[in-house]
Amino acid sequence: MGTPLTEHLCKVLVVGDLGVGKTSIIQRYVHKVYSQHYRATIGVDFALKVLKWGPETVVRLQLWDIAGQERFGNMTRLYYRDAVGAFIVFDVTRASTFEAVPRWKDDLDSKVSLHSGKPIPIILLANKCDQLLEGLGTDLPRLDHFCRDNGFSGWFETSAKDNLNIEEAASCLIKNMIANEEGTDSKRDPNVVLPTLKNKTLKNSNCSNCAKF
Amino acid sequence: MYSFNKRQKILRLISQWVTLYGRLVQMDPSALNLLEKLSDFVSKDPRLSNVLKDQLQDRRKIRTMENGNTNVTPHIKVRSCGSWFASIEDGVSNNAYVIRAQDKVPYEIYRSDYSCLSIMLPVNASVQEVMSFLAAKYGNKGDQILVKMNSAGERVCLKLDTTGVYTSLGVNERLFLCNAHELNTLAPHPDQLGPNIGTSEILDFISSKDLACQLTDYDWNLFNSIHQVELIHYIFGQQKFKNSTTANLERFIRRFNEVQYWVATEICLCHEIGKRAQLLKKFIKLAAHLKEQKNLNSFFAVMFGLSNTAVSRLTRTWERLPHKSRKLYCGFERLLDPSWNHRSYRLAIAKLSPPIIPFIPLFLKDVTFLHEGNRTLVENLINFEKMRMIAKTVQMIHCCRSQTYVPLSPSRIRPHSVLDDSSAVRISTCSEQSLTTRSAATTWAYIVQMKVIDNQKKLCQLSRDLESS
Numbered sequence: 001m002g003t004p005l006t007e008h009l010c011k012v013l014v015v016g017d018l019g020v021g022k023t024s025i026i027q028r029y030v031h032k033v034y035s036q037h038y039r040a041t042i043g044v045d046f047a048l049k050v051l052k053w054g055p056e057t058v059v060r061l062q063l064w065d066i067a068g069q070e071r072f073g074n075m076t077r078l079y080y081r082d083a084v085g086a087f088i089v090f091d092v093t094r095a096s097t098f099e100a101v102p103r104w105k106d107d108l109d110s111k112v113s114l115h116s117g118k119p120i121p122i123i124l125l126a127n128k129c130d131q132l133l134e135g136l137g138t139d140l141p142r143l144d145h146f147c148r149d150n151g152f153s154g155w156f157e158t159s160a161k162d163n164l165n166i167e168e169a170a171s172c173l174i175k176n177m178i179a180n181e182e183g184t185d186s187k188r189d190p191n192v193v194l195p196t197l198k199n200k201t202l203k204n205s206n207c208s209n210c211a212k213f
Numbered sequence: 214m215y216s217f218n219k220r221q222k223i224l225r226l227i228s229q230w231v232t233l234y235g236r237l238v239q240m241d242p243s244a245l246n247l248l249e250k251l252s253d254f255v256s257k258d259p260r261l262s263n264v265l266k267d268q269l270q271d272r273r274k275i276r277t278m279e280n281g282n283t284n285v286t287p288h289i290k291v292r293s294c295g296s297w298f299a300s301i302e303d304g305v306s307n308n309a310y311v312i313r314a315q316d317k318v319p320y321e322i323y324r325s326d327y328s329c330l331s332i333m334l335p336v337n338a339s340v341q342e343v344m345s346f347l348a349a350k351y352g353n354k355g356d357q358i359l360v361k362m363n364s365a366g367e368r369v370c371l372k373l374d375t376t377g378v379y380t381s382l383g384v385n386e387r388l389f390l391c392n393a394h395e396l397n398t399l400a401p402h403p404d405q406l407g408p409n410i411g412t413s414e415i416l417d418f419i420s421s422k423d424l425a426c427q428l429t430d431y432d433w434n435l436f437n438s439i440h441q442v443e444l445i446h447y448i449f450g451q452q453k454f455k456n457s458t459t460a461n462l463e464r465f466i467r468r469f470n471e472v473q474y475w476v477a478t479e480i481c482l483c484h485e486i487g488k489r490a491q492l493l494k495k496f497i498k499l500a501a502h503l504k505e506q507k508n509l510n511s512f513f514a515v516m517f518g519l520s521n522t523a524v525s526r527l528t529r530t531w532e533r534l535p536h537k538s539r540k541l542y543c544g545f546e547r548l549l550d551p552s553w554n555h556r557s558y559r560l561a562i563a564k565l566s567p568p569i570i571p572f573i574p575l576f577l578k579d580v581t582f583l584h585e586g587n588r589t590l591v592e593n594l595i596n597f598e599k600m601r602m603i604a605k606t607v608q609m610i611h612c613c614r615s616q617t618y619v620p621l622s623p624s625r626i627r628p629h630s631v632l633d634d635s636s637a638v639r640i641s642t643c644s645e646q647s648l649t650t651r652s653a654a655t656t657w658a659y660i661v662q663m664k665v666i667d668n669q670k671k672l673c674q675l676s677r678d679l680e681s682s
Contacts, residue, residue: 023585038586040579040606045554068448068581071383072574073470073669074517078551096369103367110522110673 008053010177011046011062011082013112015104016089017097018070021127024160025089026063029170051174059174080112085177087169089125092132092157105150114180121176123169124155130162221264227251228268231297237440239298240315241456248297269297310438312336312380312460320379322347322359325391327402336380336460341373347390360389360396364405364668368396377451380460384470384667407666411482412659413492419656421495425502426621427656428472428511429570433618435465436510436570441607448580465573469514474665474672476518480527481666481675489679490533493519497538500545506621508570509562516545523672527680567616571609579606 014022030047038045047063064083069075088104090097101124109119124147143155153176156169231238231248238244255261312318317333320343324330330351334343340359348357361369361378364385371378379388385405416424443462446454476496483489496515503512518524519542525531531539548557555575562571580603587599666672 023582027586038582040583040602042553042556042559045551045582065582067585068578069574071466071470072517073667074473074521075574077517077520077522078549099367099369106670110669 006057008057008059008178008181009062010059010084010174011064012173012177013064013066013080013083013086013108014089015066015076015086015108016070016125017091017100017104020089020091020094020097021160022065022089023067025087025125025127025158025166026065028160028163029166030063049170053174053178059178061170061174076107077111080108083112083120084114084180085120085173086122087125087173088122088152089127089158091128092126093128102150105152109151116180118180119151121153121173121180122151123173123176124152125169126155126157128159128161129157129164130159217260220258220261224255224261224265225268228265228297234440234442235298236311236313237442237457240313252297308434308438310434310461312438312458312464314456314458316458318379318460320388322388322390323402325389325395325399330390334379336458337376337455338379339374339376340371340378343378344373354392356393357390358393358396360391360399361386362389362399362401362405364401364407364666365670366399366401368399370396377458377460380458381463382467384467384474384665406668406671407478408482408664411479412664413479413483413488415659416479416492416495418652419659421498422502423653423656424660425499425506425508427653427660428499429503429506429508430620431657431660432468432508432511432570433568433620435461435468437614437618439465439610441610444576444580444607444610445603448577448584465510466577469510469573470667471663471665472511472514473517473521474667475663476515477521477524477672478664478666480518480524480530481672481679484679486530486533486679489527489530493524493530494534494538497534497542497545501541504545507565507568509558509572510570512545513549513572513574516549520546520549521669521672523669523676526676529680567613568618569613571613576606576610 014026016022026047030049047065049061049063051059051061053059064079066076066079069079086108088101088108090101092098105122108122113119124143126143146152147155154169154172156165156172158165158169160166227248238248255265314337316336318336320330320332320334320338322330322332322343330347332346332350334346338346344357344359359371359378361371361382363383382388385401385407387402387405389399391399439461442457443459446457447459447462451457451459480489480492480496483492496519500512500515500519503509503515534542548561550557558572558575562569583599583602583606587602588596589599590596666675
């Protein structure tokens, strides 16, 4: 018998304006095991990607797509519950979808946070970079600034069509999510004994921030 | 005999197609041409003529029975293609709320000085056409652009080939005509920011049940005006279907948002905590009535309003709620749970019988995922499985409306046309009618013209001013 695996279950949101390619990115990433089988019925409606993350760690990534509901103000709140990370996607060929990015950021920040009260890590995806002729091309270097100023954990130029940078973006987000989780443990001062109701509070060995299903 | 059977089947299919697409077929010259030719062909064959006659007669009979109308059905002649439409004249096509693709609608376009240009233009006019019309009427002043702006001041310059821009506006969005250099100084019209004073005093005089009845009546007008195919056009991209409009669906979507922001606005503009708790209780009761009336769309809209961060954070107000109301609210919240693809909602709606107004955002989600997640062509063949899944979803809309809805409020207060909403209400309030009808008319005017704040930041600010933590 090998060492027991640590499993992280992470709910990740994929948001952004209508038509920026959220669904295509998810499909690309999970290799089409998802919406190809979408039924308008009761059942699983998120995409699941299981990754081996180091020798003893498995990450189960639940990707939640909000496609089709972008226009319903508060609808997003339903889907945000218990999320521990997010991608905000915009379309590099359409400036208006980039202008909407701060709005999506506000939406996430106001409706979801980690148990520690910290905001969830968010990665910005500049999608459809394969179609980039002019558009925002010259502005892309400035995204570093933009991300720092707006509290993004990072950004990637992606193309669902050419399968560019999607894996990298996901890895970056996972790193941030796992760091957050470990952070909540390590920051605890070993000299301080926390009062507990019973002898010992049950501590789940899984990602404490993640949704439990 | 074989060919007769085939022909009979074709007639049946076409007749179903006409029933389903009715008014849309009537607008399409090539479809009319086909029906004309077919009628000619059928009239030469007495056996086929009889088949068609029977079919039309049956359809008509079913419809009159549904409507509880006992008048004798007139005899139908199969000659011109008019007879194809004989049975669809009632119902949807008579709904004064329907916006048709070739209709003209009043566009309101603002200038940077907030003067308003009100013009009648085709619902599907392109930005280019709107601009040319404005230039012809008011003269061309330099490099003008058409801009869409929301209440938060976010501006989008509209591309010249975009169509149907007016009917796709969001709740407090407006169109502005300005010169390119004015763009950055353009600020939202004061009306876009929404009201400064709540209407809790008006709401005090309307029972939550009356409010629910009238909201549902109005919703039925809007819901009935949507043609099922609009859902498909909306998801596949309206620009691909030149002779159609999705204006009715978009209006219904806008209404959903209007109702949710209305709830949040009223709560956030109610300064006195006792009154605010009363209002909260009233909205929970309203949600209960809407659910009972099987108006799930507005039920969800009210619940979304109540669960808006600006409202849900008002803990001191929520504490004042009677236990009963809080319990009711918690029960409703379970219906909102999206896990297992909205399992609780799907189970709940499956138990209901029509007429039902379904939760429209979920339809859009379903059709979006079915469309984006499945290829339309597989090895150059049409993916029929995908089409069937979409058809099945769209059929649900048909099923929800398969029983005629009987309005809950007095009929005379309802306007006859979308365009004279306000005047109709004015007439009925002035005439000598009973107090109940008059107050019903006031309620109608109130629910049709809701004034709301749709800027989430502003709502949150108001909420913090009410209860700082």
